[in-house]
Amino acid sequence: MGYAKTAMLMAAMTALFLGVGYLLAGTGGIAVAFAVAVAMNAFSWWNSDKMVLRMHNAQPISAGDRRGLHDMVADLARNAGLPMPAVYLIDTPQPNAFATGRNPANAAVAVTAGLLQSLSREEVAAVVAHELAHIRNHDTAIMTVTATFAGAISMLANFALFFGGSRERLGIVGTIAMMILAPLAAALVQMAISRSREYEADRIGAEICGNPMWLASALERIQQGAARIDNDAAERHPATAHMFIINPLHAHGRDKLFSTHPATENRIAALRQMAPGRKAPSPAAMSSTVPTVKRGKRHGPWS
Structure with missing residues (x-):
């Protein structure tokens, strides 16, 4: 569905941003909004990966780690x-994971300890493959830009009462309405872009790891875990929720107002259609197509 719809949604986000600038300060506001957009996106382009990893206190894993995670990622990246x-x-x-980085040459994959403790090696490989698909599709850069636009629109809308031009054009009621509706519209566009990219990453991730049912099984387990286990860092930084393979938010009522991810059952159904008639693999029938993935227990810790 992919790139055409994403391009349309990105255009809508840009138009919304420039429109807010115009309502605030006329044609001059468009120029200011454009300058702000360029500056914020330049900063995000170069620093977003470090910022997000720092927000979640992610620690680097080096080659030869005892879990074999680094080697697994290396083999899947080659695939x-x-x-x-x-x-x-x-x-x-x-249990959760995300990818970040401005391009494939400057990318990172982060997984949680809970993911390694609750999923099999095959399922972990499928999750990593999904994140590598985001990197290959440049989704990490797209989502960084949309998140920056959404934040900038909210910032401009919050300044609306301080701009005389907006009050003259819209009146006080219209200005207040814009303060509410503009960030809401930006959030909806951001969520639509995020959802559109998840299905594509699922499809390509299944191809990378070699078995769509591994990813289907992983999504089901992550959904169950994310629904009952808090992710404190994600709750403190909800703007990063769209980056995770499954929405990490649930602890607060506001978390359920909007969803940055498609329904997990719909994603699983799409993966099953890629492998008609196939069931989740049993230990005796597991494929050996993914390097570093060893036969063993179907579920449970693999560290």
């Missing part, structure tokens, strides 16, 4: 035709 990304571990019991 995907990608440079080796940096690998990070997040010390939270919630």
Whole structure:
């Protein structure tokens, strides 16, 4: 569905941003809004990966780690035709993962301790493959830009009462309405872009790891874990929720107002359609197509 719809949504986000600038200060406001957009996106382009990893206190994993995670990522990256990304571990019991970085040459994959403790090697490989698909599709850069736009729109809208031009054009009621509706519209566009990219990453991730049912099984387990285990860092930084393979937020009522991810059951159904008639693999029938993935227990810790 992919790139055409994403381009349209990005255009809508840009138009909304410039429109807010015009309502605040006329044609001059468009120029100011454009300048702010360029500055914020330049900063995000170069620093977003470091910022996000720091927010979640992610720790780097080096080659030869005892879990074999680094080697697994390296093998899957070769399967995907990608440079080796940096690998990070997040010390939270919630099973989850995300990718970040401005391009494939400057990318990182971060997984949580909970993911390694609750999923099999095959499922972990499928999750990593999904994140590598985001990197290959340049989704990490797209989502950084949309998040920056959404934040900038909210910032401009909050300044609306201080701009005389907006009050003259819209009146006090219209200005207040814009303060509410503009960030809401930006959030909706951001969520639509995020959802559109998840299905594509699922499809390509399944191809990279070699078995769509591994990813289907992983999504089901992560959904169950994320629904009952808090991710404190994600709750403190909800703007990063769209980056995770499954929405990490649930602890606060506001978390459920909007969803940055498609329904997990719909994603699983799409993966099953890629492998009609296939069931989740049993230990005796597990494929050996993914390097470093060893036969063993179907579920449970693999560290």
